[in-house]
Amino acid sequence: MATLKYSRQREAIKEYLSHTHDHPSADTIYMHIRQQYPNISLGTVYRNLNLLVEQGEIIKINCQDGSDRFDGNTDPHYHFLCKDCNNVLDLEMKSIDHINVIAGADFDGKIEGNVTFFYGLCPECNRQHEV
């Protein structure tokens, strides 16, 4: 595999993702980085996001609401998608790794992991619904 070469664009993307908790899409990231590097192209953003995911420096989240989202927080954690405002939030919760055991109990293959996200109303939208 080829050695990675430094690039200020990639650095800016990593930097941005490490400071935001918004779980932005590639396009949102593109819009943001463009303020600093007006000539950056969407292709470069995608290429670098994929590189960073491969390196394990960021995480790709798929909430099947259109486009993929990215997260600079690589600690194992869970995500929540608000059906109202479409925001993605981090959930502070106990591990649910045991569901792999439940899934494998009666299964002849090998369970290596799971993809899980929760949905519903975020605190803010929930409050508005209660009014």
Added chain:
Amino acid sequence: MATLKYSRQREAIKEYLSHTHDHPSADTIYMHIRQQYPNISLGTVYRNLNLLVEQGEIIKINCQDGSDRFDGNTDPHYHFLCKDCNNVLDLEMKSIDHINVIAGADFDGKIEGNVTFFYGLCPECNRQHEV
């Protein structure tokens, strides 16, 4: 909302999905229905799949491996994606609905549900890896 009108194309799609356990993609369904209705268009397949999902007669599965897949089995159940052969299997397992409670324990919003699927090696691919 407009009343649904009978259509033999939609009926054929529903019929196909009720008999297969392959979790086919829209394109696979299209290829199959075309044997019976050579003039059916992909657009019609997509339109009807969306209608059937809305009616709750089929389920849309997103395993983020390219395209969405569809399932005629609407009973609550879980899916497994084989990383080797890319097949989607049904899992016979206990409910894991309690993870919604775990997720909501320390959360101010409202958890309405979760999307979960498991991945690893299916029985067949697992056997080959053991050799």
Added chain:
DNA sequence: TTTGATGCAAATGTTTTGCATGCAA
């Protein structure tokens, strides 16, 4: 220098949509 990274545009793959026509009710 060598080779990975970039910008740009074109291509890809999936899904949706506009529109004239067809068909169920």
Added chain:
DNA sequence: TTGCATGCAAAACATTTGCATCAAA
């Protein structure tokens, strides 16, 4: 006859890729 459904093609989106050029090492 009314209006949903269809076939077809074009459009919409998200993402990837080819290529000439740029810039790390």
